[in-house]
Amino acid sequence: MFQAQTFKPQGGPGFLPQVHLAGFRPAPVRPLPGPIMGLSLEDGKRLYEQSKEAVAKFDSLAVRASKIAYKPVRDEIIEKFGLLEPNNKDKAMQWRNALQEYVAQVEASNPLNYYVFIQDTSRPRNRLEWVTGADRDLEDAVKDAETTYGSTPEPQVVIKEVAVPGQGTDLTVPILLGAGAVAVALIFG
Numbered sequence: 001m002f003q004a005q006t007f008k009p010q011g012g013p014g015f016l017p018q019v020h021l022a023g024f025r026p027a028p029v030r031p032l033p034g035p036i037m038g039l040s041l042e043d044g045k046r047l048y049e050q051s052k053e054a055v056a057k058f059d060s061l062a063v064r065a066s067k068i069a070y071k072p073v074r075d076e077i078i079e080k081f082g083l084l085e086p087n088n089k090d091k092a093m094q095w096r097n098a099l100q101e102y103v104a105q106v107e108a109s110n111p112l113n114y115y116v117f118i119q120d121t122s123r124p125r126n127r128l129e130w131v132t133g134a135d136r137d138l139e140d141a142v143k144d145a146e147t148t149y150g151s152t153p154e155p156q157v158v159i160k161e162v163a164v165p166g167q168g169t170d171l172t173v174p175i176l177l178g179a180g181a182v183a184v185a186l187i188f189g
Contacts, residue, residue, distance in 0.1 A: 044114030047128060048106050051099050051117070054131045058096045061138045068142070070149035077141050081134065092134035099127040 039047075062083050068074040078084055082091020102124045105116045117124045 039118040041114055041118070044116070044118040045112075047117035047125060048103065048112070048114055050132075051103050051124070051128050054128060054135055055096055055100050055103060057135045058092070058131060058138065061135065061142055062093075064142050064146070064151070065138065067151045068145045068149060069152050070145070073145045073149060077138070077145060080141070081138050092131070092138065095127055095130045095134060099124070099131050102127065 062081075065074065065077045065081075065083065068077065082088045082093040084093075085091050086093050086097055088094055102116050106112050106114060117128075
């Protein structure tokens, strides 16, 4: 449906000429769902829980990455995600550390202060998105490397003592104790 509409600017008569647009109809304005002023406290709690999960997942993936059997691939993954560079702002490890700081701010107060995630700045929410994306990328890289090259075996704790053949036992202490007991028996007996 094309209808010709005429718009008059509100700057006053004669300030701007009238604009005539054929076929233009502005879209109706619909109210947005939820609170208009921003995020709710429930959103802050949800973001806090998602952040804790994202940090824990990143940590477990970093441990798995450090156990990849083929060293060049392991080093490439560690370099790509900055697992040994916590201060490099372009790497995922720094994003993880920044998100962990926001989680620590929430946990520093009693009751938990979820407002950290719904404050005016969008920095905590951005860090959550970045770490979640890094989790996906790191998980893909680690899975591919583990599938292709495997992982180093877990260290084993050896509890059993093994006697070395050909080596005699040291009987000095039992012989001295026996001789001492015989001497005491002769002196007092």
